[in-house]
Amino acid sequence: MRVNLRVWRQAGPDAPGGFETYQAEEVSEEMSFLEMLDMVNEELVVSGGLPITFDHDCREGICGSCGLMINGQAHGPQLGTATCQLHMRTFSDGDTIVIEPWRSSGFPVIQDLAVNRSAFDQIIEAGGFISVATGSAPDANLTLVPKVAADAAMDAAACIGCGACVAACPNGAAQLFTGAKITHLNLLPQGQAERWKRTEQMVDVMDEFFGSCSNMGECTTACPKGIPLEVIAELNRDYVKAQFINRKLTAQD
Amino acid sequence: MGMLRGAIVAGDNVTQIRPKAPSDESTAVSFLLSFYRSQVGRKWIMALSGVAIVGFVFFHMLGNLHLYEPAGPDGVARIDEYAEGLRAIGEPIIPRSGLLWVARIGLLAAFLVHIHAGYSLWWKSRKTRPVRYDADRTWVTASFASRNMVITGTIVLLFIIYHLAHLTWGTVHDDFIPGEVRHNVITGLDNPIVAGWYIVANLALGLHVLHGIWSMFQSLGSTSPRLAAIRTGLATGITALIVLGNLSFPLLVLTGVVS
Ligand code: HEM
Ligand code: FES
Numbered sequence: 001m002r003v004n005l006r007v008w009r010q011a012g013p014d015a016p017g018g019f020e021t022y023q024a025e026e027v028s029e030e031m032s033f034l035e036m037l038d039m040v041n042e043e044l045v046v047s048g049g050l051p052i053t054f055d056h057d058c059r060e061g062i063c064g065s066c067g068l069m070i071n072g073q074a075h076g077p078q079l080g081t082a083t084c085q086l087h088m089r090t091f092s093d094g095d096t097i098v099i100e101p102w103r104s105s106g107f108p109v110i111q112d113l114a115v116n117r118s119a120f121d122q123i124i125e126a127g128g129f130i131s132v133a134t135g136s137a138p139d140a141n142l143t144l145v146p147k148v149a150a151d152a153a154m155d156a157a158a159c160i161g162c163g164a165c166v167a168a169c170p171n172g173a174a175q176l177f178t179g180a181k182i183t184h185l186n187l188l189p190q191g192q193a194e195r196w197k198r199t200e201q202m203v204d205v206m207d208e209f210f211g212s213c214s215n216m217g218e219c220t221t222a223c224p225k226g227i228p229l230e231v232i233a234e235l236n237r238d239y240v241k242a243q244f245i246n247r248k249l250t251a252q253d
Numbered sequence: 254m255g256m257l258r259g260a261i262v263a264g265d266n267v268t269q270i271r272p273k274a275p276s277d278e279s280t281a282v283s284f285l286l287s288f289y290r291s292q293v294g295r296k297w298i299m300a301l302s303g304v305a306i307v308g309f310v311f312f313h314m315l316g317n318l319h320l321y322e323p324a325g326p327d328g329v330a331r332i333d334e335y336a337e338g339l340r341a342i343g344e345p346i347i348p349r350s351g352l353l354w355v356a357r358i359g360l361l362a363a364f365l366v367h368i369h370a371g372y373s374l375w376w377k378s379r380k381t382r383p384v385r386y387d388a389d390r391t392w393v394t395a396s397f398a399s400r401n402m403v404i405t406g407t408i409v410l411l412f413i414i415y416h417l418a419h420l421t422w423g424t425v426h427d428d429f430i431p432g433e434v435r436h437n438v439i440t441g442l443d444n445p446i447v448a449g450w451y452i453v454a455n456l457a458l459g460l461h462v463l464h465g466i467w468s469m470f471q472s473l474g475s476t477s478p479r480l481a482a483i484r485t486g487l488a489t490g491i492t493a494l495i496v497l498g499n500l501s502f503p504l505l506v507l508t509g510v511v512s
């Protein structure tokens with residue numbers, strides 16, 4: 001099959017960007033979306049052009065590196081998958097595909113379709129960790145975790161930090177990402193010691209970079225891991241609680 | 254908040270790492286300000302003021318249903334009596350209209366906070382997407398109501414100002430008689446343009462509260478599965494009651510059913 005691409009090209013963070021059109025010929029349906037871009041890039045290099053820059057790594061939906069806005073949908077029209085898991089059979093011969101980078105002032109463009117997502121790293125640095133005593137490994141069953149809590153924490157931990165939630169959100173909010181991280185750690189006994197400080201600090205950093213959540217739910221739909229909207233309620237709940245709780249009496253900080 | 258975060262930045266004085274309750278260092282006012290400064294706190298306050306306003310809107314609609322009640326033997330319209338009754342609550346212990354003014358001030362405060370929070374959060378979000386997407390967005394989950402909260406909110410705001418000038422102060426009403434509520438409503442809504450504006454504004458209000466009530470659970474941090482199960486139904490039900498009640502006034506006056 002053959003597809004027409006309208007791709008955002010931008011030489012650098014401060015360079016002006018614009019759309020370029022390319023035609024990808026002889027695209028096989030079995031190709032992944034990124035393989036199709038690889039093919040276009042090969043031709044660009046052969047013809048003396050600059051290849052289209054885009055992020056990718058594992059190409060199996062687990063690392064969170066890839067992320068493209070494809071025809072106005074984060075990670076493309078297929079729900080519950082990352083861009084690297086999208087195959088060309090989703091498109092038809094002759095389609096025009098618009099490819100844009102994630103758009104958020106919190107994710108400045110590095111080049112073409114690659115954006116700088118270090119704002120997410122800063123949110124993690126602000127509290128996305130637990131403190132543990134070093135020394136010999138603790139006994140595996142020493143800390144009991146109820147199954148429901150373990151499952152819910154595990155679901156939240158499925159977040160790969162790709163940024164599709166921010167990209168898809170009409171408000172450019174990062175509540176689903178931050179909520180997933182907060183929920184993951186705040187539900188587990190190991191995360192209790194720093195629960196309130198973590199919530200407060202992560203939300204404050206999030207606030208510096210991203211928009212405000214209106215609970216529209218487009219983030220969950222775009223999320224390749226289907227992180228539920230519930231984690232945002234959990235974030236809101238723990239943030240407000242953190243403001244009022246007496247941390248001295250709960251042995252939590 | 255901002256000050257607490259300093260505590261873990263690498264290179265900070267070691268003594269800052271020691272746990273410290275936030276209340277130790279902030280007064281009530283500075284606490285409220287910093288709470289409101291955070292988007293999550295602001296959204297929480299927005300949801301609370303939203304609840305207060307929804308409560309008002311609901312009872313305002315219920316009260317107006319007195320329009321349909323036949324007049325008593327003295328010939329005074331029941332809605333006129335009801336309006337007078339609101340002013341007379343607690344008399345003579347409470348001065349006339351006293352409670353009404355307390356409610357009005359509370360409501361005004363809720364509106365001001367809600368409007369400020371709404372516009373400021375919207376503006377903040379807008380600024381985080383300086384370059385907009387070129388391709389048309391395909392919305393899968395985000396409802397029409399949820400995507401247009403600022404627009405429906407603005408229509409409601411304009412309507413509230415008009416509505417006060419129309420039926421409270423009478424400044425834009427050409428046959429206004431203070432205290433004669435039934436007369437003012439019927440002569441006011443007799444005009445198709447005015448009635449049409451009431452209808453449009455209340456449809457906008459319906460969209461606004463439909464998403465608003467649903468969203469409120471989330472903003473207030475409800476994670477209860479039981480509440481989650483009834484959320485959509487509750488939002489739809491309350492919205493339907495408010496919208497149907499409010500739409501009935503212009504529709505029934507316009508069609509001459511009530512005259
Ligand atoms: C007077 C003009 C009004 C304006 C300008 C306004 C503006 C807004 C905006 C922009 C939002 C969305 C917030 C967001 O997306 O984060 C919102 C939410 C909301 N509004 Fe309004 N609004 C107005 C009146 C009302 C009225 C009359 C009601 C109730 C009958 C109401 C109830 C709500 C509720 C419950 C929410 C949801 C809060 C939440 O998401 O938790 N608003 N408002
Ligand atoms: S490349 Fe790793 S998730 Fe897509």
